Amino acid sequence: MALVEREHIDERAGRLSEATAGDFIGLLKPRVMSLVVFTAFVGMVLAPATPNPLLAVISMIAIAVGAGAAGALNMWYDADIDAVMSRTAKRPVPLGRIEPGEALGFGLFLSVFSVVILGLLANWMAAGLLAFTIFFYAVVYTMWLKRSTPQNIVIGGAAGALPPMIGWAAVTGTVTLESFVLFLIIFLWTPPHFWALALFKTDEYGRAGVPMMPNVAGKAHTRRQIFAYAVLVAVCGVLPTVLGFAGLAYGIVAAALGGGFVWYSWRVLRDGGADKNAQPEKALFGFSLVYLFAIFAALLCDGLIARFGG
Incomplete structure (x- = not known):
């Protein structure tokens, strides 16, 4: 059944959707993003340095965008799985509100944008950690671990655990x-x-x-x-x-x-x-x-x- 759903989704890949702004917001997994932002902010507050307030805000936005990018890439690849589970069936890609190609392009653009902004305005240690987090969640966890091993959550959990470390690094430049x-x-x-x-x-x-x-x-x-x-x-x-x-x-x-x-x-x-x-x-x-x-x-x-x- 999952294969049928994947084929059905792939058939739509060449067509543009009529997605609303709300659909693209849903693609970012806002509830997960809120937890990422919160834990990253805690890491920033606990760090033994005081950041420039404006740069701190921009850093938090970049981390939020990076988290959303990872969510969009996850929804692009996992649309076949999402379609057969009640918890995820109403996500925008399996519903056909957003085409898979749009989700992929959106996620890639936000990934590059968030990492570059964080690197230029905070430091490249934090940006590197953010880039690794996106890669680990979208590629290592979503594309490999999730479908291949029952340890998927154990190993893949590293991606969700990195935000406070990114927040800390955004302030101090260190881990x-x-x-x-x-x-x-x-x-x-x-x-x-x-x-x-x-x-x-x-x-x-x-x-x-x-x-x-x-x-x-x-x-x-x-x-x-x-x-x-x-x-x-x-x-x-x-x-x-x-x-x-x-x-x-x-x-x-x-x-x-x-x-x-x-x-x-x-x-x-x-x-x-x-x-x-x-x-x-x-x-x-x-x-x-x-x-x-x-x-x-x-x-x-x-x-x-x-x-x-x-």
Whole structure:
């Protein structure tokens, strides 16, 4: 079925669409972009330097555009998969609102534009990281890993974890242990977040031909992996306090959030197979979104207090 959808999409590739501005905005994955911008901004605030406000704003715009470019390239290539999954079927390419060629050209243009602007106005370290992020998400993850290995999310999660490091580099021109810890929090968070989703979307991933962990290794193995990663996330979440670039108040918040993440993951491990409606998995998926936002919001508050409060 996925092959039929791909052929149907390719047949439309030579025709121009009547897409609206809203369709092109949807192509940028605005919800994912908002998370990228937020975590990159946190990295910028925590960095041990004060950027020029105008250049900081321009840098954030460039990072947002780069994230949108990666999303557009992903939607171009994954249109056949998107068309057979309820979560993604209403995206603009599978709906025919935007032609595949338009999505590809749009994504490539924004990729080059964002990297060049960030390099010229911030520094080329940050620009190089942004270029690598786009390449890794669009080529390494989307074109290779997603369709070939159940470790797709584990390895591919690096792309989504790089924004705070890019924000840090945009201010300092360097990559440090502190920025790597910010990267590590998101990197370790990604597998349990997406595997929780995959547990109650197993049939859809199977129809789409995506080898997610529950489809390949089984749900019981996936639940054990989720719990193991949750423990790592909880430990990593308190590292900013342990390493001294966040305060005790942040550490307490991070420990509480990490405890919640472990608890929800334990419920999935303990009760997931017994609940036909996948309520533990859905609860974990929802909490994981809260966790990532809250942990970076706590980092942001801690960084702002350290910068302006004393």
